[in-house]
Amino acid sequence: MLALVDCNNFYASCERVFDPNLRNKPVAILSNNDGCVISRSDEAKAIGLPMGAPAFKYKQFFKKHNIYVRSSNYPLYGDMSARVMSILNQFTPDVEIYSIDEAFLQFKGFENYDLPSYGNIIRQRILKWTGIPTSVGIAPTKSLAKVANKIARKYPKQTNGVYVIDSDKKRIKALKWIKIEDVWGIGRSLQKQLKIKNVKTGYDFIQLPDEWIRKNFSIIEWKLKKELEGTLSFKLEAPKSKQSIATTRSFETTFSDIDNIKERVSTFATSCAEKLRKQNSSCYIIHVLLRSDWHKKDLPQHRTSKSVILSYPTDSTLVISKAAVQAVTSIFKSGIKYKRAGVIITGLVPTNNHQLNLFNNENPKHKPLMQVLDSLNTKYGDYKIKLANQDLKQTWKMRQEHLSPRYTTKINEIIHIK
Protein backbone atom coordinates (compact mmCIF):
# COMPACT_ATOMS: atom_id res chain seq x y z
CA MET A 1 0.00 0.00 0.00
CA LEU A 2 1.01 3.58 -0.67
CA ALA A 3 0.12 6.77 1.12
CA LEU A 4 0.04 10.26 -0.28
CA VAL A 5 0.56 12.89 2.39
CA ASP A 6 -0.34 16.36 1.18
CA CYS A 7 -0.08 19.59 3.15
CA ASN A 8 -3.33 21.55 3.07
CA ASN A 9 -3.01 24.97 1.39
CA PHE A 10 0.70 24.69 2.10
CA TYR A 11 1.94 28.25 1.58
CA ALA A 12 -1.03 29.78 3.37
CA SER A 13 -0.57 27.29 6.22
CA CYS A 14 3.13 28.18 6.55
CA GLU A 15 2.24 31.86 6.92
CA ARG A 16 -0.31 30.95 9.59
CA VAL A 17 2.16 29.01 11.68
CA PHE A 18 4.09 32.18 12.42
CA ASP A 19 1.30 34.74 12.31
CA PRO A 20 -1.63 33.63 14.46
CA ASN A 21 -3.65 36.66 13.26
CA LEU A 22 -4.16 34.75 10.04
CA ARG A 23 -5.84 31.74 11.67
CA ASN A 24 -9.44 31.19 10.59
CA LYS A 25 -9.13 34.17 8.27
CA PRO A 26 -9.07 34.21 4.47
CA VAL A 27 -5.45 34.23 3.29
CA ALA A 28 -4.03 34.52 -0.24
CA ILE A 29 -0.41 34.04 -1.29
CA LEU A 30 0.86 35.75 -4.45
CA SER A 31 3.36 34.53 -7.03
CA ASN A 32 6.68 36.20 -7.79
CA ASN A 33 6.31 39.88 -8.58
CA ASP A 34 3.00 39.74 -6.69
CA GLY A 35 1.48 38.66 -9.98
CA CYS A 36 -1.31 36.22 -9.24
CA VAL A 37 -2.79 34.07 -6.48
CA ILE A 38 -1.02 30.73 -6.06
CA SER A 39 -2.28 29.53 -2.68
CA ARG A 40 -5.48 30.18 -0.75
CA SER A 41 -6.77 29.23 2.66
CA ASP A 42 -10.11 27.38 2.82
CA GLU A 43 -11.78 30.61 3.93
CA ALA A 44 -10.49 32.45 0.84
CA LYS A 45 -11.69 29.60 -1.40
CA ALA A 46 -15.13 29.74 0.24
CA ILE A 47 -15.43 33.45 -0.56
CA GLY A 48 -14.85 32.59 -4.21
CA LEU A 49 -11.27 33.75 -4.78
CA PRO A 50 -10.08 31.68 -7.75
CA MET A 51 -6.67 30.07 -8.18
CA GLY A 52 -4.47 32.17 -10.46
CA ALA A 53 -6.46 35.35 -9.92
CA PRO A 54 -4.36 38.33 -11.15
CA ALA A 55 -3.60 40.45 -8.07
CA PHE A 56 -4.12 43.78 -9.82
CA LYS A 57 -7.64 42.80 -10.86
CA TYR A 58 -8.56 41.56 -7.40
CA LYS A 59 -7.34 44.49 -5.28
CA GLN A 60 -10.89 45.59 -4.48
CA PHE A 61 -11.96 42.01 -3.87
CA PHE A 62 -9.20 41.51 -1.29
CA LYS A 63 -10.24 44.67 0.49
CA LYS A 64 -13.95 44.01 0.39
CA HIS A 65 -13.61 40.54 1.90
CA ASN A 66 -10.75 41.36 4.28
CA ILE A 67 -8.46 38.83 2.66
CA TYR A 68 -4.96 38.79 4.13
CA VAL A 69 -2.50 38.93 1.23
CA ARG A 70 1.12 37.75 1.39
CA SER A 71 3.96 37.71 -1.16
CA SER A 72 5.51 34.29 -1.57
CA ASN A 73 8.32 33.58 0.89
CA TYR A 74 10.16 30.58 -0.54
CA PRO A 75 12.94 30.36 2.06
CA LEU A 76 10.23 29.92 4.70
CA TYR A 77 8.22 27.34 2.69
CA GLY A 78 11.33 25.39 1.73
CA ASP A 79 12.40 25.13 5.35
CA MET A 80 8.94 24.11 6.57
CA SER A 81 8.79 21.51 3.82
CA ALA A 82 12.10 19.99 4.94
CA ARG A 83 10.72 19.69 8.48
CA VAL A 84 7.58 17.93 7.30
CA MET A 85 9.57 15.53 5.11
CA SER A 86 11.96 14.61 7.89
CA ILE A 87 8.98 13.67 10.07
CA LEU A 88 7.61 11.45 7.30
CA ASN A 89 10.93 9.62 7.20
CA GLN A 90 10.24 8.40 10.72
CA PHE A 91 7.27 6.37 9.52
CA THR A 92 8.82 4.38 6.68
CA PRO A 93 12.20 4.36 4.96
CA ASP A 94 10.45 4.43 1.56
CA VAL A 95 9.51 8.07 1.04
CA GLU A 96 9.37 9.83 -2.30
CA ILE A 97 9.24 13.60 -1.98
CA TYR A 98 6.99 14.45 -4.89
CA SER A 99 6.82 18.22 -4.49
CA ILE A 100 7.34 20.94 -1.91
CA ASP A 101 4.12 19.99 -0.12
CA GLU A 102 3.51 16.31 -0.78
CA ALA A 103 5.18 12.92 -0.52
CA PHE A 104 4.40 9.29 -1.28
CA LEU A 105 5.09 6.74 1.44
CA GLN A 106 5.33 3.06 0.69
CA PHE A 107 4.32 0.56 3.33
CA LYS A 108 6.13 -2.68 2.65
CA GLY A 109 5.68 -5.31 5.34
CA PHE A 110 3.02 -3.26 7.12
CA GLU A 111 0.32 -5.92 6.55
CA ASN A 112 -0.55 -6.11 10.21
CA TYR A 113 -0.81 -2.39 10.67
CA ASP A 114 -4.08 -0.59 11.01
CA LEU A 115 -3.37 1.88 8.21
CA PRO A 116 -6.17 4.36 8.94
CA SER A 117 -4.87 4.85 12.47
CA TYR A 118 -1.30 4.95 11.23
CA GLY A 119 -2.37 7.74 8.83
CA ASN A 120 -3.88 9.57 11.73
CA ILE A 121 -0.70 9.34 13.76
CA ILE A 122 1.21 10.80 10.80
CA ARG A 123 -1.19 13.73 10.52
CA GLN A 124 -1.18 14.45 14.20
CA ARG A 125 2.58 14.36 14.52
CA ILE A 126 3.10 16.75 11.61
CA LEU A 127 0.47 19.10 12.98
CA LYS A 128 1.92 19.04 16.47
CA TRP A 129 5.56 19.41 15.46
CA THR A 130 5.24 21.89 12.59
CA GLY A 131 1.74 23.39 12.80
CA ILE A 132 0.96 22.30 9.23
CA PRO A 133 -2.36 20.50 8.58
CA THR A 134 -2.23 17.60 6.13
CA SER A 135 -4.49 15.09 4.38
CA VAL A 136 -3.58 11.44 3.89
CA GLY A 137 -4.80 9.14 1.12
CA ILE A 138 -3.91 5.44 1.23
CA ALA A 139 -4.39 3.00 -1.67
CA PRO A 140 -2.63 0.25 -3.65
CA THR A 141 -1.30 2.64 -6.34
CA LYS A 142 -0.08 6.21 -6.54
CA SER A 143 -2.95 7.39 -8.73
CA LEU A 144 -5.51 5.85 -6.38
CA ALA A 145 -3.69 7.32 -3.36
CA LYS A 146 -4.15 10.70 -5.06
CA VAL A 147 -7.88 10.03 -5.38
CA ALA A 148 -8.07 8.88 -1.75
CA ASN A 149 -6.23 12.02 -0.72
CA LYS A 150 -8.80 14.19 -2.51
CA ILE A 151 -11.58 12.45 -0.63
CA ALA A 152 -9.81 12.95 2.70
CA ARG A 153 -9.30 16.61 1.87
CA LYS A 154 -12.85 17.17 0.66
CA TYR A 155 -14.58 15.49 3.61
CA PRO A 156 -12.41 16.24 6.65
CA LYS A 157 -15.26 15.69 9.12
CA GLN A 158 -16.27 12.24 7.87
CA THR A 159 -12.72 11.04 7.15
CA ASN A 160 -10.80 12.85 9.85
CA GLY A 161 -8.28 13.71 7.14
CA VAL A 162 -7.42 10.09 6.27
CA TYR A 163 -9.06 7.95 3.60
CA VAL A 164 -8.12 4.41 2.62
CA ILE A 165 -9.08 2.64 -0.61
CA ASP A 166 -8.55 -1.00 0.29
CA SER A 167 -11.31 -2.81 -1.57
CA ASP A 168 -12.70 -2.91 -5.09
CA LYS A 169 -15.98 -1.61 -3.81
CA LYS A 170 -14.33 1.49 -2.35
CA ARG A 171 -12.19 1.91 -5.47
CA ILE A 172 -15.21 1.91 -7.80
CA LYS A 173 -17.11 4.25 -5.52
CA ALA A 174 -14.18 6.66 -5.42
CA LEU A 175 -13.70 6.55 -9.20
CA LYS A 176 -17.39 7.25 -9.78
CA TRP A 177 -17.08 10.20 -7.45
CA ILE A 178 -13.97 11.85 -8.89
CA LYS A 179 -14.40 14.22 -11.82
CA ILE A 180 -12.18 13.40 -14.78
CA GLU A 181 -10.45 16.79 -14.62
CA ASP A 182 -9.44 16.07 -11.02
CA VAL A 183 -7.70 12.81 -11.89
CA TRP A 184 -3.91 13.08 -11.56
CA GLY A 185 -2.38 13.41 -15.04
CA ILE A 186 -5.52 14.62 -16.82
CA GLY A 187 -4.97 18.22 -17.80
CA ARG A 188 -6.98 20.68 -19.86
CA SER A 189 -6.23 19.22 -23.24
CA LEU A 190 -6.94 15.59 -22.37
CA GLN A 191 -10.06 16.62 -20.51
CA LYS A 192 -11.36 18.26 -23.67
CA GLN A 193 -10.77 15.15 -25.75
CA LEU A 194 -12.34 12.94 -23.10
CA LYS A 195 -15.46 15.09 -22.73
CA ILE A 196 -16.16 14.43 -26.42
CA LYS A 197 -16.17 10.71 -25.63
CA ASN A 198 -18.56 11.53 -22.79
CA VAL A 199 -15.98 10.65 -20.13
CA LYS A 200 -16.93 12.61 -17.03
CA THR A 201 -15.48 10.62 -14.14
CA GLY A 202 -12.50 8.45 -13.33
CA TYR A 203 -14.82 5.46 -13.66
CA ASP A 204 -15.83 6.46 -17.21
CA PHE A 205 -12.13 6.69 -18.05
CA ILE A 206 -11.34 3.08 -17.08
CA GLN A 207 -14.24 1.89 -19.22
CA LEU A 208 -12.40 3.08 -22.36
CA PRO A 209 -10.70 0.23 -24.26
CA ASP A 210 -6.92 -0.09 -23.78
CA GLU A 211 -6.32 0.07 -27.54
CA TRP A 212 -8.23 3.32 -27.91
CA ILE A 213 -6.21 4.94 -25.12
CA ARG A 214 -2.95 3.63 -26.52
CA LYS A 215 -3.82 4.93 -29.99
CA ASN A 216 -5.05 8.36 -29.01
CA PHE A 217 -2.93 9.20 -25.98
CA SER A 218 0.59 8.62 -24.72
CA ILE A 219 1.90 5.70 -22.71
CA ILE A 220 1.33 7.71 -19.52
CA GLU A 221 -2.45 7.64 -19.88
CA TRP A 222 -2.37 3.91 -20.50
CA LYS A 223 -0.36 3.45 -17.31
CA LEU A 224 -2.78 5.76 -15.54
CA LYS A 225 -5.65 3.47 -16.51
CA LYS A 226 -3.80 0.46 -15.07
CA GLU A 227 -3.20 2.39 -11.87
CA LEU A 228 -6.85 3.30 -11.50
CA GLU A 229 -7.71 -0.37 -12.06
CA GLY A 230 -5.49 -1.19 -9.11
CA THR A 231 -2.28 -2.33 -10.83
CA LEU A 232 0.86 -0.51 -9.78
CA SER A 233 2.43 1.21 -12.82
CA PHE A 234 4.09 4.24 -11.29
CA LYS A 235 6.70 2.96 -8.87
CA LEU A 236 8.14 4.88 -5.96
CA GLU A 237 11.03 6.81 -7.44
CA ALA A 238 14.46 7.17 -5.91
CA PRO A 239 15.75 10.72 -5.67
CA LYS A 240 17.21 11.57 -9.05
CA SER A 241 19.73 14.22 -9.79
CA LYS A 242 18.26 17.11 -11.69
CA GLN A 243 18.02 17.09 -15.48
CA SER A 244 17.96 20.85 -15.85
CA ILE A 245 18.25 24.11 -13.94
CA ALA A 246 16.20 27.10 -14.99
CA THR A 247 15.82 30.78 -14.26
CA THR A 248 13.03 32.37 -16.27
CA ARG A 249 11.20 35.59 -15.42
CA SER A 250 8.68 38.05 -16.71
CA PHE A 251 9.97 41.64 -16.82
CA GLU A 252 8.29 44.37 -14.82
CA THR A 253 7.79 46.15 -18.14
CA THR A 254 8.48 45.28 -21.78
CA PHE A 255 11.85 45.73 -23.48
CA SER A 256 12.38 46.44 -27.17
CA ASP A 257 16.11 47.08 -26.91
CA ILE A 258 18.73 44.38 -26.91
CA ASP A 259 20.80 45.94 -24.12
CA ASN A 260 18.22 45.49 -21.39
CA ILE A 261 17.50 41.97 -22.56
CA LYS A 262 21.21 41.08 -22.61
CA GLU A 263 21.51 42.36 -19.07
CA ARG A 264 18.51 40.29 -17.85
CA VAL A 265 19.74 37.17 -19.63
CA SER A 266 23.20 37.59 -18.16
CA THR A 267 21.66 37.85 -14.69
CA PHE A 268 19.53 34.72 -15.28
CA ALA A 269 22.60 32.85 -16.54
CA THR A 270 24.53 33.90 -13.43
CA SER A 271 21.75 32.60 -11.21
CA CYS A 272 21.69 29.26 -13.07
CA ALA A 273 25.48 28.96 -12.75
CA GLU A 274 25.28 29.57 -9.00
CA LYS A 275 22.64 26.87 -8.56
CA LEU A 276 24.80 24.61 -10.71
CA ARG A 277 27.91 25.07 -8.55
CA LYS A 278 25.85 24.59 -5.39
CA GLN A 279 25.07 21.05 -6.48
CA ASN A 280 28.62 20.45 -7.77
CA SER A 281 27.56 20.00 -11.37
CA SER A 282 28.66 21.32 -14.70
CA CYS A 283 26.60 21.70 -17.86
CA TYR A 284 27.23 21.70 -21.55
CA ILE A 285 23.91 22.82 -23.05
CA ILE A 286 22.55 26.34 -22.57
CA HIS A 287 19.05 27.11 -23.70
CA VAL A 288 17.76 30.69 -23.96
CA LEU A 289 14.10 31.68 -24.30
CA LEU A 290 12.62 35.00 -25.36
CA ARG A 291 8.96 35.86 -25.60
CA SER A 292 6.69 38.87 -26.17
CA ASP A 293 3.65 39.74 -24.05
CA TRP A 294 0.97 37.19 -24.93
CA HIS A 295 -1.67 39.12 -23.01
CA LYS A 296 -1.36 41.97 -25.50
CA LYS A 297 -3.01 40.30 -28.46
CA ASP A 298 -2.92 43.42 -30.63
CA LEU A 299 0.89 43.69 -30.59
CA PRO A 300 3.17 41.68 -32.89
CA GLN A 301 4.11 38.46 -31.12
CA HIS A 302 7.44 36.67 -31.14
CA ARG A 303 8.33 33.54 -29.28
CA THR A 304 11.71 32.01 -29.80
CA SER A 305 14.49 30.00 -28.25
CA LYS A 306 17.98 28.82 -29.00
CA SER A 307 20.30 26.19 -27.59
CA VAL A 308 24.06 26.41 -27.45
CA ILE A 309 26.12 23.24 -27.09
CA LEU A 310 29.55 23.76 -25.57
CA SER A 311 32.50 21.57 -26.45
CA TYR A 312 33.22 20.95 -22.76
CA PRO A 313 31.10 20.94 -19.56
CA THR A 314 31.48 24.07 -17.45
CA ASP A 315 30.27 25.62 -14.20
CA SER A 316 31.81 28.99 -14.92
CA THR A 317 29.47 31.97 -14.76
CA LEU A 318 31.65 33.70 -17.34
CA VAL A 319 31.30 30.95 -19.95
CA ILE A 320 27.59 30.32 -19.35
CA SER A 321 26.72 34.00 -19.35
CA LYS A 322 28.70 34.69 -22.50
CA ALA A 323 27.03 31.83 -24.37
CA ALA A 324 23.57 32.89 -23.18
CA VAL A 325 24.08 36.51 -24.21
CA GLN A 326 25.37 35.48 -27.64
CA ALA A 327 22.38 33.19 -28.12
CA VAL A 328 19.83 35.82 -27.15
CA THR A 329 21.49 38.39 -29.41
CA SER A 330 21.15 36.03 -32.35
CA ILE A 331 17.40 35.41 -31.84
CA PHE A 332 16.38 38.96 -30.86
CA LYS A 333 14.13 40.71 -33.39
CA SER A 334 13.87 44.47 -33.33
CA GLY A 335 10.42 46.03 -33.18
CA ILE A 336 9.07 43.43 -30.74
CA LYS A 337 8.12 44.30 -27.17
CA TYR A 338 9.58 41.45 -25.13
CA LYS A 339 8.05 40.58 -21.78
CA ARG A 340 9.80 37.44 -20.67
CA ALA A 341 13.15 35.72 -20.99
CA GLY A 342 14.86 32.75 -19.45
CA VAL A 343 17.95 30.61 -19.28
CA ILE A 344 17.75 26.82 -18.91
CA ILE A 345 20.89 24.74 -18.57
CA THR A 346 20.87 21.01 -19.29
CA GLY A 347 23.38 18.29 -20.03
CA LEU A 348 24.32 18.23 -16.36
CA VAL A 349 27.32 16.17 -15.24
CA PRO A 350 29.14 15.95 -11.90
CA THR A 351 31.95 18.51 -11.89
CA ASN A 352 34.65 16.30 -10.46
CA ASN A 353 33.90 13.32 -12.60
CA HIS A 354 33.33 14.40 -16.16
CA GLN A 355 35.04 13.35 -19.32
CA LEU A 356 37.82 15.75 -20.28
CA ASN A 357 38.07 16.88 -23.84
CA LEU A 358 41.46 16.39 -25.42
CA PHE A 359 41.84 19.89 -26.82
CA ASN A 360 39.06 22.01 -25.50
CA ASN A 361 38.68 22.49 -21.77
CA GLU A 362 37.75 25.04 -19.17
CA ASN A 363 40.10 27.94 -18.69
CA PRO A 364 41.88 26.82 -15.48
CA LYS A 365 41.68 30.34 -14.05
CA HIS A 366 37.89 30.19 -13.85
CA LYS A 367 37.71 27.62 -11.08
CA PRO A 368 39.45 29.66 -8.35
CA LEU A 369 37.67 32.77 -9.60
CA MET A 370 34.25 31.12 -9.17
CA GLN A 371 35.23 29.93 -5.68
CA VAL A 372 36.07 33.48 -4.66
CA LEU A 373 32.88 34.78 -6.26
CA ASP A 374 30.72 32.26 -4.42
CA SER A 375 32.33 32.82 -1.06
CA LEU A 376 32.07 36.62 -1.33
CA ASN A 377 28.44 36.37 -2.37
CA THR A 378 27.68 34.04 0.53
CA LYS A 379 29.40 36.42 2.95
CA TYR A 380 27.89 39.68 1.72
CA GLY A 381 24.55 38.25 0.63
CA ASP A 382 22.41 40.95 -0.85
CA TYR A 383 25.35 43.11 -1.99
CA LYS A 384 26.41 40.71 -4.69
CA ILE A 385 29.50 40.64 -6.83
CA LYS A 386 28.26 40.95 -10.38
CA LEU A 387 29.49 40.63 -13.91
CA ALA A 388 29.99 43.91 -15.74
CA ASN A 389 27.08 43.16 -18.07
CA GLN A 390 24.61 42.72 -15.22
CA ASP A 391 22.39 45.29 -13.62
CA LEU A 392 24.98 47.32 -11.73
CA LYS A 393 22.68 50.07 -10.59
CA GLN A 394 20.24 47.65 -8.97
CA THR A 395 17.39 49.14 -10.94
CA TRP A 396 15.54 45.85 -11.20
CA LYS A 397 13.79 44.47 -8.18
CA MET A 398 11.04 41.94 -7.73
CA ARG A 399 7.87 43.37 -6.36
CA GLN A 400 7.10 41.81 -2.96
CA GLU A 401 4.89 44.24 -1.13
CA HIS A 402 3.44 41.79 1.36
CA LEU A 403 6.45 39.70 2.31
CA SER A 404 6.54 37.95 5.68
CA PRO A 405 9.89 37.57 7.53
CA ARG A 406 12.12 34.56 6.90
CA TYR A 407 11.34 33.36 10.43
CA THR A 408 13.24 30.09 10.28
CA THR A 409 16.25 30.80 8.08
CA LYS A 410 17.50 34.31 9.03
CA ILE A 411 18.52 34.94 12.60
CA ASN A 412 17.59 38.65 12.50
CA GLU A 413 14.09 37.83 11.23
CA ILE A 414 13.29 35.28 13.90
CA ILE A 415 9.92 35.53 15.61
CA HIS A 416 9.69 37.96 18.59
CA ILE A 417 7.74 37.19 21.72
CA LYS A 418 6.62 40.20 23.63
Added chain:
DNA sequence: TCTGGGGTCCTATGCCTT
Protein backbone atom coordinates in the same frame (compact mmCIF):
# COMPACT_ATOMS: atom_id res chain seq x y z
C1' DT B 1 0.96 50.36 -14.84
C1' DC B 2 0.21 45.43 -12.78
C1' DT B 3 -1.76 37.97 -15.47
C1' DG B 4 4.37 33.06 -11.80
C1' DG B 5 8.20 29.90 -11.98
C1' DG B 6 10.60 25.46 -12.03
C1' DG B 7 10.48 21.12 -13.33
C1' DT B 8 9.58 16.34 -16.15
C1' DC B 9 8.26 13.60 -19.91
C1' DC B 10 6.34 12.59 -24.46
C1' DT B 11 5.77 13.22 -29.46
C1' DA B 12 6.43 15.04 -34.03
C1' DT B 13 9.69 16.28 -37.23
C1' DG B 14 13.73 16.38 -39.92
C1' DC B 15 18.15 14.85 -40.85
C1' DC B 16 21.64 11.34 -41.08
C1' DT B 17 23.27 6.64 -41.43
C1' DT B 18 22.86 1.88 -42.37
Added chain:
DNA sequence: TCTGAAGGCATAGGACCC
Protein backbone atom coordinates in the same frame (compact mmCIF):
# COMPACT_ATOMS: atom_id res chain seq x y z
C1' DT C 1 25.52 3.37 -57.68
C1' DC C 2 20.76 4.26 -56.74
C1' DT C 3 16.71 3.90 -53.84
C1' DG C 4 13.57 3.11 -50.13
C1' DA C 5 12.93 1.52 -45.43
C1' DA C 6 14.14 1.74 -40.81
C1' DG C 7 16.51 3.22 -36.76
C1' DG C 8 19.11 6.79 -34.14
C1' DC C 9 19.59 11.29 -32.74
C1' DA C 10 18.76 16.19 -31.92
C1' DT C 11 15.46 19.69 -31.57
C1' DA C 12 11.21 22.09 -30.79
C1' DG C 13 7.03 22.28 -28.77
C1' DG C 14 3.29 20.75 -26.06
C1' DA C 15 1.20 18.81 -21.98
C1' DC C 16 1.38 17.82 -17.44
C1' DC C 17 2.60 18.53 -12.46
C1' DC C 18 3.05 21.52 -8.11
